[in-house]
Structure formats: C-alpha cells, structure tokens
Amino acid sequence: MDFEYDLVFLGQMAKKAARKLASIGTAEKNKALSAMAEALLVHEKEILEANRLDVERAIAKGLKSSLVNRLSLTPDGIKEISEALREVINLPDPTGEGEFWTRPNGLRIQRIRVPLGVVAMIYEARPNVTVDAAGLCLKSGNAVILRGGSEAIESNKVLVRIIANAAEENGMPQGAIQLVTQTDRKYVQQLLKMNTYVDVVIPRGGEGLIQTVVQNSTVPVIETGTGICHAYVDRAADFAKAIPIVINSKTNKPGVCNALETLLVDDAVADQFLPLIGEELRKHNVEIKGCSRTCELLPYALPASEDDWATEYLDLILSIGVVKDLDEALDHIYTYSTKHSDTIITENYANAQRFLKEVDAAAVYVNTSTRFTDGGRFGFGAEIGISTQKLHARGPMGLKELTTIKYMIYGEGQIV
Amino acid sequence: MDFEYDLVFLGQMAKKAARKLASIGTAEKNKALSAMAEALLVHEKEILEANRLDVERAIAKGLKSSLVNRLSLTPDGIKEISEALREVINLPDPTGEGEFWTRPNGLRIQRIRVPLGVVAMIYEARPNVTVDAAGLCLKSGNAVILRGGSEAIESNKVLVRIIANAAEENGMPQGAIQLVTQTDRKYVQQLLKMNTYVDVVIPRGGEGLIQTVVQNSTVPVIETGTGICHAYVDRAADFAKAIPIVINSKTNKPGVCNALETLLVDDAVADQFLPLIGEELRKHNVEIKGCSRTCELLPYALPASEDDWATEYLDLILSIGVVKDLDEALDHIYTYSTKHSDTIITENYANAQRFLKEVDAAAVYVNTSTRFTDGGRFGFGAEIGISTQKLHARGPMGLKELTTIKYMIYGEGQIV
Numbered sequence: 001m002d003f004e005y006d007l008v009f010l011g012q013m014a015k016k017a018a019r020k021l022a023s024i025g026t027a028e029k030n031k032a033l034s035a036m037a038e039a040l041l042v043h044e045k046e047i048l049e050a051n052r053l054d055v056e057r058a059i060a061k062g063l064k065s066s067l068v069n070r071l072s073l074t075p076d077g078i079k080e081i082s083e084a085l086r087e088v089i090n091l092p093d094p095t096g097e098g099e100f101w102t103r104p105n106g107l108r109i110q111r112i113r114v115p116l117g118v119v120a121m122i123y124e125a126r127p128n129v130t131v132d133a134a135g136l137c138l139k140s141g142n143a144v145i146l147r148g149g150s151e152a153i154e155s156n157k158v159l160v161r162i163i164a165n166a167a168e169e170n171g172m173p174q175g176a177i178q179l180v181t182q183t184d185r186k187y188v189q190q191l192l193k194m195n196t197y198v199d200v201v202i203p204r205g206g207e208g209l210i211q212t213v214v215q216n217s218t219v220p221v222i223e224t225g226t227g228i229c230h231a232y233v234d235r236a237a238d239f240a241k242a243i244p245i246v247i248n249s250k251t252n253k254p255g256v257c258n259a260l261e262t263l264l265v266d267d268a269v270a271d272q273f274l275p276l277i278g279e280e281l282r283k284h285n286v287e288i289k290g291c292s293r294t295c296e297l298l299p300y301a302l303p304a305s306e307d308d309w310a311t312e313y314l315d316l317i318l319s320i321g322v323v324k325d326l327d328e329a330l331d332h333i334y335t336y337s338t339k340h341s342d343t344i345i346t347e348n349y350a351n352a353q354r355f356l357k358e359v360d361a362a363a364v365y366v367n368t369s370t371r372f373t374d375g376g377r378f379g380f381g382a383e384i385g386i387s388t389q390k391l392h393a394r395g396p397m398g399l400k401e402l403t404t405i406k407y408m409i410y411g412e413g414q415i416v
Numbered sequence: 417m418d419f420e421y422d423l424v425f426l427g428q429m430a431k432k433a434a435r436k437l438a439s440i441g442t443a444e445k446n447k448a449l450s451a452m453a454e455a456l457l458v459h460e461k462e463i464l465e466a467n468r469l470d471v472e473r474a475i476a477k478g479l480k481s482s483l484v485n486r487l488s489l490t491p492d493g494i495k496e497i498s499e500a501l502r503e504v505i506n507l508p509d510p511t512g513e514g515e516f517w518t519r520p521n522g523l524r525i526q527r528i529r530v531p532l533g534v535v536a537m538i539y540e541a542r543p544n545v546t547v548d549a550a551g552l553c554l555k556s557g558n559a560v561i562l563r564g565g566s567e568a569i570e571s572n573k574v575l576v577r578i579i580a581n582a583a584e585e586n587g588m589p590q591g592a593i594q595l596v597t598q599t600d601r602k603y604v605q606q607l608l609k610m611n612t613y614v615d616v617v618i619p620r621g622g623e624g625l626i627q628t629v630v631q632n633s634t635v636p637v638i639e640t641g642t643g644i645c646h647a648y649v650d651r652a653a654d655f656a657k658a659i660p661i662v663i664n665s666k667t668n669k670p671g672v673c674n675a676l677e678t679l680l681v682d683d684a685v686a687d688q689f690l691p692l693i694g695e696e697l698r699k700h701n702v703e704i705k706g707c708s709r710t711c712e713l714l715p716y717a718l719p720a721s722e723d724d725w726a727t728e729y730l731d732l733i734l735s736i737g738v739v740k741d742l743d744e745a746l747d748h749i750y751t752y753s754t755k756h757s758d759t760i761i762t763e764n765y766a767n768a769q770r771f772l773k774e775v776d777a778a779a780v781y782v783n784t785s786t787r788f789t790d791g792g793r794f795g796f797g798a799e800i801g802i803s804t805q806k807l808h809a810r811g812p813m814g815l816k817e818l819t820t821i822k823y824m825i826y827g828e829g830q831i832v
Contacts, residue, residue, distance in 0.1 A: 022774075103794075116807075199806055220806075240829075248831035365827060369830065372825065378525060379519060390533065406810065407811050408780050409779060415660050
C-alpha cells in the first residue's frame, strides 16, 4: 500500500465529514448513537470472534496478563460498551450554545460553540476506548480518526466497521468515524504531522505513548493521563482521616492515573504516623520505597532511588519521603509532580490554603482522596481523558473540551 | 557564553518567579505596572539612544523602509507605549475568578482561574510588542520570556531593563520579565523545547515565523496572526454596502492580519459589480490579481496564479475570483482560508446563514468589514494577538486567554 496515499485519504474523508457534521442537529446525532449501541449488541458474535484472534496472538506473544485482560472482551463487556454509548445520548450537546452582545456601532457579535473538526485519538490496546471515543466525538460534532494499539487491531476493525456503518445508515456522513487499519508505527508519525486534515491529537495511555505524541506532533495536542500524584501528611493531620485517604488513593485502583504514587510526611509526625500507615500498607500488599528516614522507621521498606520520585508505578508500590515542613513538601511536589492531582491532609487552615494555592496541578485536594479526579465524580458525565496540560483543557475533559468557539458577526454595512 | 547554561537559567528564574506571581494580588500588580509606565517616560533618552543604534544598523543592512518604520521609536511613540501599559491597569484581572459546586458526598469543588505560568513570546522587530506583552503577562500573573526580532535587540535590552527593574522595585519577583539577549537563532530552537520551564509559546508575526514555531515547538503553541481574509459578494448583495466594505477591508490598514486579501464575486453579478469595484480599487492604488473572468472584465487586472489565492499580501494588492455560486465560494474559502476572518455581502437570509455556519474561521461576518476582528473592537480591551487555531483560544486573545483553570477541592476525609 502506498504510504502517502493511505492516511491523506483518511484525512480528506474526515475533513469532508467534519464540514457536514457541523450542521447536523443533536436529535439526528442521538439517533445515530442509539443505532450504533444497538448494532454492537446485534453483532456480538462477530466482535467476540475478532477479539479472540487478538487475544490468542497477545498470549502467544507473551503479553502481560493485565494487558491481556484490558484487551479481552466478553458478552458482558460488549453490553457495557453499548450502554456507555447510550449514556452519551443523555449528555447535553455543547455545540450551538453561547452568548452575544451588541457593540456601540450596532454590530451584533455572537460567540458560538462549534466542533473542533477532526480529532485524532491515539491510544493503547483497549477496544472499549475505540467505541467511547467515537461516541463522544460524534456527539460533539467531530469526525474522528482512531489509532488504537496494534494488539487490538482485529477487534478495532470489526468494532469500527459496525459503528461506522450504523452511523452512516442513520444520516451521519461517510468518514465521520475511521480507523487507521495499518499497525505500522510510521502511520502514527504521519498522522502527527497532518496539520491540514487534523485539528487536534489526543493521546491516551502511558507516559511513553504520550511523550512520543508530544515530542513528534506538529498538530496541537491535548496531553492526558500521566499522574504522579502526591499526598502530604502535615504535622496537623488527623490520622483518622489520613490513613483511609492514603490507603484509598493508593489501593482502590492502583493502575489508573489518579492513584497515589508518593506519600510525603512531615518530620514532626513521622515517628507516629509512618509505623501506622506502614502496617496498613503492608496489609494491602503495598511495597514501600522510602527515603533514608522512612527506611529507619520502617525496616521492611526498600530504599527509594532518585528515579522513584519521578515514577508513575501504576502498581501496588508507594514512594514515601519524610520532609522537614510544608515548604519542603511543596518543593518536592513542584519538582516531581506531573500536575495531575495532589492532596494535603491537615487540620491547619493556613497550611491547607497554601497547599491549594501553591501546588500547580489540575486538581488540588484537602483531606480527601486523589481518586476523585474523574469526569463522573466531578459531575461532568463521561470523560474523554484527564488533561494534565494547561492550554485548552485542564483536568477531566468532557464534550465541551471537544469543541471550540467561533464569532458570528451581524452587520448592516459597518466599516472601520 | 555556554549554550546550555544561558536559557536554562532564564527558564529556572521564570519558573521561580511564576510560582510567586501566582499569589500576588491585583493591586500590587497594578502598582508595578504604573511604575513601569512611569519609568519608560523617565528613561526616554536612554531608550531613544539604544533605538538609534538599532535603526542605524537596520538602514545600513538595507532593511525595507516599512520595517525600519516599525522599528523606530520617537518621544511620542514612547509616550504611547507607556500609555498602553497604563491601560492594562484598567483591564480586569481574570485570575482568582470561578465557580464552585458541592457534590452529593459533600466535596466542594472550586474551579478557579489561575495564570498559565511561564509564557514565551517570539515576535518581530517591534519594540512596542516587548512592553505590551510584558504588561499583559504581568497583569495575568505570568512570568514572561521575551524573544524579539534581532534588529531591535538594543532597544529591547534597554526597555526590558527599565521595566523589569521598575517591576522588581515594586514587589514583583526577580525573573518575572526577562529577555533572550542572545540573537542567535539556536536560542529560539532551545526555547521551543524547554517544556520543563515554559508553559506556552506565543509567536506573533509573519507566516514564516509562525510556521517555524509550530513545526519546531514541543511546548504548546498558540498560533496567531496569518490572515488570508475573504469577502464574498453574493448575487443578492447591496452594492452600496459591498463597495465601502471591500474598500475598507482592503485599504484601511493593508499591513495587518484582518485586512482583505481575496474578493470572490458571484458570477451572476460579476458584469455589474466588477467594473464598479475595479474603479474604486484603482482610485485607492490597489493592484488587482484576477481570475480569467476578472481579467476579461477588468483590462487593468493582472492574471492571478494558483499561489496568489494562498498569499497574504499585507499590501495594496487584492486577488479577485469570480465564482459560480455560494457553494463554489465556500469551497474556495475552505481551500485557501487561514481561518481568520471572512465576510459575505448579501441581502439573502439563507445565504447569510449558510456562510456563517459553513465558513470555518475565528470570525465570520455578514455585511461588514473584516477589519473588525480585534480585541478592542470586539469590546475585550487590549489583545495579545489573534488566535487562528481552535484549541484554547480563537479570535482576539485578551488577558483571560493567558490563564488556565485549576480545581481546588475541599474535603472532610472523603474516599472513593
């Protein structure tokens, strides 16, 4: 297959589709979403067969079992994916909203929310993301080009064929939902340079994937995901709050971006707090990588290397550091944070306020678990990811973050 | 001077300053702005002397007179720059604003507007931009690293020394306003990769500069500027509106990004309209590059090449094309527009609505001049540029676009 031909053709199709999608009403988009959800259930057998090919290949290649699990689909899994699509129907359509004002010269200026155009999603071998992303992009009026992890290619081909057909049969333009069917990575590189056809690239996955996209893309990127989240237990902390918060942040779902990776403890309470939390963490099978002071207090802790402070474990491992005071905690967080979610546990008003103000992160918490950083838990509905950058979107991103604005100006012959 | 040392040091200083700036109140920032404005007047002589060096060097190098003009400062020019800084004092400070809500579990989520952090401005040899950008960044709580065109280096060194000192003497942190004093372009390349220290790069200038930044930056970019703006004269146009709008859009200030570059005329009225507008354009010394039909009707028009449709002349030159109908006009705009500002002149309701909806640009106009795309004319106050991208900011960018949001969450021990 000709290198240049392939993706440019997808890009052109997507651009054409985007132009049409921008004028399609919410009711029509919802009808298509409903048909897509239905089609997934109708074609369950086909999806499971394709998925089995992916899974068998992954096992043969020796893929980690946690990754095989994320790749595997079951009849219940397909039902969940279909239901998630139905939930998108209930989300309000952000396009077409806005405000307007009139200038002294009579010009009426209308600021209206419109789709971004063409969204490229680059993600790992998780077939549910394929359908999720397609649904959210369609609802917000965007065409989408999907590039999922190569291990899920057979599943993705079938899923996209099914939902794209259902969408097209229900009035959506051809090219609204497309998949990069070639798994060669050179196509990712090409996609990242297609400024003519792609309005935004959203990478979703681990640090490696995200950095590849950030370093190579000339198309604007919304970074998502990587979370080296911190909890700081202040000298004025209430241990009865601190212990469940640390345990919940670390162990509730260790493989996700809002899970805790580093615990910082004020030196003034380290003697009392560390043995208590150490015992709890051991009960939850959490391995501890500690600073020298932590290792003194907790004989079962391993010494933390410089790298540990900068590592998103996504596993039952926790770095623990003892700090002199709040200032040292803030400096540590400033140095190692990925600006995702950080929490302070304290009963001291001034320290809580300083932490909220000075920590530069999408979500900063007092006396609560970092696991709350989530579109659903914030009350936004489904999310397309959690932005850790500052431009355009920060924190949980919903449908609104898949749109932009445009000014429409109504005149009667005004000139400057 | 050591390559690595230099800019990394600037970046570290800027990051430190940004951390402090985020907690400084509006009143204090305004006091510093006022002192900066005053200092420019006090040091007028010094500024003019440095500027004379730049201007002499530019003339000796044979720089175009329009560029020499933009570079040259006069006592009145310095007064204007100082007054522009005073106007920033009157703009509302966008930081610290926001909304909050309470979740069913009692968590109070506060979405608050905060500075971006460190802004890098890359621009051409216009000393007024140096002070403008520094003022807008300071007011919005950002540290700024300025990199102006090398032809203005002596002026910029003096300007930045004066305003940075005045800011520092009035409580702003050291490093809040810095200049890249080395003119070697390798420093621009380094700046574009300093993701650790720079939160956003804003290029301001011609197409070449902007593309260099977009193609090379790993730091998020806000594109500004390039405007291939179109006017479409529909078959239902009122010529009494169309003629002044076209003349105003093209000739009021041809060197700016919201000036008209291409006129499209509906074939049905080309016979009547083109001779009328042609005469007017000639009176205003506008050179015409026409399609074959335009050249038939206007013997003084030169034939337009394919490149002309994609050129931002920034001069008294206008491309004119005759199109079959609104669809062909929309296709032409879709192909060549830089998504800045486009206008339709028509009395037909349906055509006006289609144009507003289907043209993908920051500002779309009916029966008015493209020259209105401007922060001041939209009612926003001073602007830092006009964004032609869709992420984060679109159209005129004011102080709000120099900020981001952050979630502060107040808990009492909640866990997931």
